[in-house]
Amino acid sequence: MSTTRTILICSGKGGVGKTTTTANLGIALARSGASTVVLDADFGLRNLDLLLGLENRIVYTAQEVLAESCRLEQALVKHKQEPNLALLPAGNPRMLEWLTPKDMQAIVALLEEQFDYVLIDCPAGIEDGFKNAAAAAREALVITTPEVAAVRDADRVIGLLNTQGISPVQLVLNRVRPKMMSSQEMLSVDDVTDILALPLLGLVFEDEQVIVSTNRGEPLTLSDGNSPAARAYSNIAGRLQGEEIPLLDPAKMRRGLRAKMRELMQTKIF
Amino acid sequence: MTLHLPNQRSQHWKDALPGLLNQESSAPVELDCGEWSLNCSDWQQLLQLLNTMGRQLRWIRSRNPLTVVSAAALGLDAHLEGNCEPTAAGSDEPDGLLIHQGTLRSGDHLQCDGDVLIYGDVNPGARVSAGGDVMVWGRLRGIAHAGCHGSTTARIVALHLRPVQLRISTAVARGPEDQPLDGLTEQARLDQGAIVIEPAETRRFR
CATH class of the missing domain: 3.40.1260 (Hypothetical Protein Ychn; Chain: A,)
Incomplete structure (x- = not known):
């Protein structure tokens, strides 16, 4: 039971990919055989259920579990294609008025009895919602994008996580555009890790498939599709479980078909 | 008790x-x-x-x-x-130096009345203010305020001086726009009411 890993997925800034990462990591971990639960701690603006395509199966929520008007098993929604994954949906936004860190710890303690991985999808911001979510976590993944504002907010969040004694805190760099990075229009990987000084768990490249999959409610890692983001999320799940998978280098990613053609044209064959 | x-x-x-x-x-x-x-x-x-x-x-x-x-x-x-007291030798201010170990992250604000020495970086969005000198054994990329009680002889020294803003006493300056060379320890001090940045002096503090 004590081997359960309770991981907070947070970022500070909104829209950098916390929920997408939670959904994809959840599926990837479950596919590797670990029993996994994703907990939507974003009570105000919940949408983890949408991304997982489970919205229409929700009957009870964390709210009823806390009020003891249902059992935990009744509230947990099993994923239709990936039975190792369960979702504990967020309740009514009115919960924000009375929810305390103790309540979150109580919910997570219940989940830790049953699962190997508990992923907590943290709300944006650093107010009560964040504090509640962080109170129950042991480790954290900080998601950021290579933008100044996202990095600044991530830095603030890391400071808060450190005072809460959460460790290890690892970094996921999302929505990386190798082309813009190599032309120095975007912060580089080194720029980001320089400021945040955290171990980099993974890079996720900007990928249109992410938008398609979130709208459909089928996380990318669900299929064996070979889109760059799907591979990145599977790699992150692998590294979380202790596998040694080398990080992709955005500088090398850039070498698309055209670059290879040009190289071929320039090589002197005769 | x-x-x-x-x-x-x-x-x-x-x-x-x-x-x-x-x-x-x-x-x-x-x-x-x-x-x-x-x-x-x-x-x-x-x-x-x-x-x-x-x-x-x-x-x-x-x-x-x-x-x-x-x-x-x-x-x-x-x-x-x-x-x-680690720095008391030769100093006539008994509670002169505050040592902070670790990085100051965005939103942090370290304040003290004497000098402050930071072992770590001061990240963008973080602030240090000290009554005396501010010394950063790392990269200064936030806001530093030396001599915040009015001392005009206070200095700001960092291994890597890339601040958003510098303040000494009541003077305020934006950080340099062009990035100075790497590996050059620099200091900022007041010269006739304006803040100037120059290579750090090697002589002892105070």
């Missing part, structure tokens, strides 16, 4: 503290931390321990500057005991 944490070699404070607390009445606790080096998460655990036993902390005393800094950062009433 004051509680004394045990010597580091004899027993860990986490084991000793519940016993110490049980001996005493329910008055607010006055804690002498001795040589213990306690960081912020240690303090949080300690405060939680006190909380569960229904006790409050009135003030703490320590001979370790790091303990005092982390306690002060959490808003505790912390006092440094003199006998192992």
